[in-house]
Amino acid sequence: MIKFTNVSKTYGDNTHALRNLTLEIKDGEFVFIVGPNGAGKTTLTKLMLHEELPTSGKIEVNGYDVVNIKKRHIPHLRRTVGVVFQDFRLFEKMTVFDNIAFAMHVVGTPKRVIKKKVHTLLKLVELEGKGGSYPYMLSGGEQRRVALARALANNPDTIIADEPTSNSDKNSSEHLMRLLAKVQEHNKTVIVITHDLSAVKRLDKRVITLADGAVISDIPGGDNDEEN
Ligand SMILES: Nc1ncnc2c1ncn2[C@@H]1O[C@H](COP(=O)(O)OP(=O)(O)OP(=O)(O)O)[C@@H](O)[C@H]1O
Numbered sequence: 578m579i580k581f582t583n584v585s586k587t588y589g590d591n592t593h594a595l596r597n598l599t600l601e602i603k604d605g606e607f608v609f610i611v612g613p614n615g616a617g618k619t620t621l622t623k624l625m626l627h628e629e630l631p632t633s634g635k636i637e638v639n640g641y642d643v644v645n646i647k648k649r650h651i652p653h654l655r656r657t658v659g660v661v662f663q664d665f666r667l668f669e670k671m672t673v674f675d676n677i678a679f680a681m682h683v684v685g686t687p688k689r690v691i692k693k694k695v696h697t698l699l700k701l702v703e704l705e706g707k708g709g710s711y712p713y714m715l716s717g718g719e720q721r722r723v724a725l726a727r728a729l730a731n732n733p734d735t736i737i738a739d740e741p742t743s744n745s746d747k748n749s750s751e752h753l754m755r756l757l758a759k760v761q762e763h764n765k766t767v768i769v770i771t772h773d774l775s776a777v778k779r780l781d782k783r784v785i786t787l788a789d790g791a792v793i794s795d796i797p798g799g800d801n802d803e804e805n
Pocket residue numbers: 588589592593594612613614615616617618619620621
């Protein structure tokens with residue numbers, strides 16, 4: 578579960594990125610977060626990962642008290658959240674296989690297990706046969722799918738995709754949204770930050786709208802599990 582309670586974040590003296598925001602996202606939900614530039618969307622992500630601290634308020638992510646978390650627990654918290662960054666952040670000198678395997682190596686996963694898992698993930702993101710390619714050999718849409726596979730590698734509870742479809746055409750953005758919906762079916766919480774209102778309309782999911790650091794609307798999806 579992800580829970581923000583009365584969270585404010587002020588950068589410097591007077592940039593109020595979040596203003597007394599309260600928000601709850603249940604396990605297994607698929608949520609769109611929309612809103613204009615500067616509304617506070619990326620700040621939400623940074624707070625969840627303990628990359629930034631709030632000025633006030635309480636933040637709970639997958640059982641961790643993110644504000645008061647002990648330093649040594651931060652890597653554990655971050656392992657529960659897979660992030661697909663807008664600029665992918667792939668390792669250019671590593672193959673697709675190694676990009677996806679990297680996070681598993683870091684935590685000491687046996688080679689045999691890694692091989693199997695990478696294979697499964699490549700299949701999930703429909704990039705079978707691309708394991709030996711380098712990122713520069715892939716289209717932007719394919720690179721994005723590698724970033725999604727990498728984010729899923731350590732089996733996180735939550736996936737956050739920040740602007741996953743910017744600069745992509747209609748087909749590739751529909752493809753990625755379909756994959757994200759598939760990720761939700763694997764019992765993961767999926768948070769998609771986007772300006773792509775056509776994607777939001779197409780998928781009947783919960784939509785949280787932020788403006789000026791506050792939630793201005795929160796509309797439940799027609800297909801959220803809890804409501805069925
Ligand atoms: N590190 C920082 N230092 C100072 N101000 C910041 C910092 N990060 C964000 N801000 C400010 O906080 C506000 C919210 O920024 P944020 O990046 O969360 O917006 P956003 O909703 O993600 O916008 P966009 O749609 O453009 O990505 C903006 O006014 C921004 O200028």
